Amino acid sequence: MSARDDIFAQVAEQIEPFNKKGVALSDATRFATDLEWDSLTVMDFVAAVEDEFDILITMNMQAEIETVGQLVDAVIKLKAER
Amino acid sequence: MSEAIDTPEAVSATDRVAGHSTDLLAKFKPLINEREALLATGVRDPFSIVMEKVLSPTRAIIKGQETILLGTYNYMGMTFDPEVVAAGKKALDDFGSGTTGSRVLNGTYDPHRDCEEALKEFYGTKSAIVFSTGYQANLGVISTLAGKGDYIILDADSHASIYDGCWLGNAEIVRFRHNSVEDLDKRLGRLPREAGKLVVLEGVYSMFGDVAPLPEMVAVAKKHGAMILCDEAHGMGFFGPNGRGVYEEMGCEADIDFVVGTFSKSVGTVGGFCVSNHPDFEVLRLVCRPYVFTASLPPSVVATAATSIRKLMKAGDKRAHLWKNSKRLHQGLRDLGFNIATETAQSAIIAVVLPDQEHAVALWQALLEGGLYVNLARPPATPAGTYLLRCSLCAEHSDEQVGQILGIFEAAGKATGVI
Numbered sequence: 001m002s003a004r005d006d007i008f009a010q011v012a013e014q015i016e017p018f019n020k021k022g023v024a025l026s027d028a029t030r031f032a033t034d035l036e037w038d039s040l041t042v043m044d045f046v047a048a049v050e051d052e053f054d055i056l057i058t059m060n061m062q063a064e065i066e067t068v069g070q071l072v073d074a075v076i077k078l079k080a081e082r
Numbered sequence: 083m084s085e086a087i088d089t090p091e092a093v094s095a096t097d098r099v100a101g102h103s104t105d106l107l108a109k110f111k112p113l114i115n116e117r118e119a120l121l122a123t124g125v126r127d128p129f130s131i132v133m134e135k136v137l138s139p140t141r142a143i144i145k146g147q148e149t150i151l152l153g154t155y156n157y158m159g160m161t162f163d164p165e166v167v168a169a170g171k172k173a174l175d176d177f178g179s180g181t182t183g184s185r186v187l188n189g190t191y192d193p194h195r196d197c198e199e200a201l202k203e204f205y206g207t208k209s210a211i212v213f214s215t216g217y218q219a220n221l222g223v224i225s226t227l228a229g230k231g232d233y234i235i236l237d238a239d240s241h242a243s244i245y246d247g248c249w250l251g252n253a254e255i256v257r258f259r260h261n262s263v264e265d266l267d268k269r270l271g272r273l274p275r276e277a278g279k280l281v282v283l284e285g286v287y288s289m290f291g292d293v294a295p296l297p298e299m300v301a302v303a304k305k306h307g308a309m310i311l312c313d314e315a316h317g318m319g320f321f322g323p324n325g326r327g328v329y330e331e332m333g334c335e336a337d338i339d340f341v342v343g344t345f346s347k348s349v350g351t352v353g354g355f356c357v358s359n360h361p362d363f364e365v366l367r368l369v370c371r372p373y374v375f376t377a378s379l380p381p382s383v384v385a386t387a388a389t390s391i392r393k394l395m396k397a398g399d400k401r402a403h404l405w406k407n408s409k410r411l412h413q414g415l416r417d418l419g420f421n422i423a424t425e426t427a428q429s430a431i432i433a434v435v436l437p438d439q440e441h442a443v444a445l446w447q448a449l450l451e452g453g454l455y456v457n458l459a460r461p462p463a464t465p466a467g468t469y470l471l472r473c474s475l476c477a478e479h480s481d482e483q484v485g486q487i488l489g490i491f492e493a494a495g496k497a498t499g500v501i
Contacts, residue, residue: 047259050269058255060255
């Protein structure tokens with residue numbers, strides 16, 4: 001597995017508890033429309049991802065992230081900046 | 083994740099239609115449909131109550147029926163205080179109905195200056211700035227203090243005005259889990275050491291009526307070099323020996339940099355303010371857009387506020403009575419079998435938690451028909467998707483009224499199958 005695959009797997013693990021409908025995950029999976037998350041779910045999920053990777057995803061950044069792939073890329077970038 | 087930008091008190095993205103339409107209001111169709119379906123079941127609309135007559139801080143006529151008010155945030159019952167009302171009438175006579183201008187142009191009259199003096203006396207601070215509403219105070223102060231490259235760190239359950247203050251400015255916004263000192267510490271620790279940081283806290287959180295662990299949070303914020311703003315909208319008048327708020331009661335006065343508050347709760351009129359001891363605080367008057375680009379409050383409003391604030395300084399007896407009422411209502415509702423959002427009474431807000439919208443609206447209506455008004459709160463305004471009937475007590479509620487309130491709750495709770 002590539003380093004990106006590792007991060008994807010870790011992100012997927014964080015999504016699981018919130019993936020009530022068991023939606024299959026890919027880079028293109030959208031949080032709002034495919035996973036049908038509301039803003040409260042997003043808040044809990046973001047906090048979990050932040051703690052998992054010891055990063056901060058500001059709300060400004062969150063506004064730009066719509067898909068799982070975009071989140072994986074953001075996590076990689078934020079980890080590199082640390 | 084774009085819906086994360088929605089604030090808890092905004093219309094949530096899940097209320098909107100996916101895709102596009104040329105009708106800009108089409109996005110609200112799901113909300114319109116939900117409301118229509120609810121009203122079709124025959125219930126009264128909880129969001130269009132009209133008070134036909136207001137008899138006192140605790141009683142009004144709604145649809146011809148005398149009703150006990152238990153959802154007004156009129157904590158100290160100042161709205162009908164004879165001295166407060168007289169001050170407003172005198173200012174109307176002396177200064178007219180309105181200023182028609184900004185505070186920085188033609189909109190500062192003697193009563194505005196006097197109101198800021200009253201706030202400085204009340205809070206014991208060097209500076210006080212009055213805004214036209216509490217919402218605008220948060221909007222203005224937060225968006226102006228934290229600029230590009232700075233960070234705002236806020237509690238996830240923050241009021242809409244705090245979220246909106248964040249969006250109005252250019253700072254980076256970071257949320258921590260509600261009232262979690264550990265979560266705040268971790269997030270502050272991940273920020274650049276040299277960056278400007280503003281931690282925004284509330285003394286009392288208005289949905290559940292719970293208070294913040296301010297001493298622990300203040301210690302963590304100071305450790306990381308952050309400045310602290312505390313919103314005491316629901317704490318003013320009621321908490322602390324001088325009624326300054328939860329931060330006074332918990333002994334954090336030396337460490338809070340900015341206190342924001344409102345005149346629309348304990349003070350009993352409308353308006354907002356920020357007080358501070360920062361030597362350069364007054365510069366906000368020149369750079370804070372929600373202060374500069376709006377008309378100032380009518381002179382009668384600031385005159386009533388100033389009179390009320392000065393009376394609140396000496397309202398120890400009222401505070402004690404309000405605590406007694408709050409504790410009694412909290413315990414009484416628990417004893418009846420209602421689910422309350424907090425284990426004990428932490429403030430004058432007692433939030434009854436209902437399992438779903440149907441039960442919440444049914445109980446709300448049964449209470450109203452029984453002669454009791456409370457606030458109905460629903461997601462996304464509420465934390466964790468809960469439906470709440472929020473009760474807020476007033477220092478003017480008599481012991482007898484609290485007994486009546488419990489009786490109405492018991493009858494309505496049984497009639498609707500909630501208890």
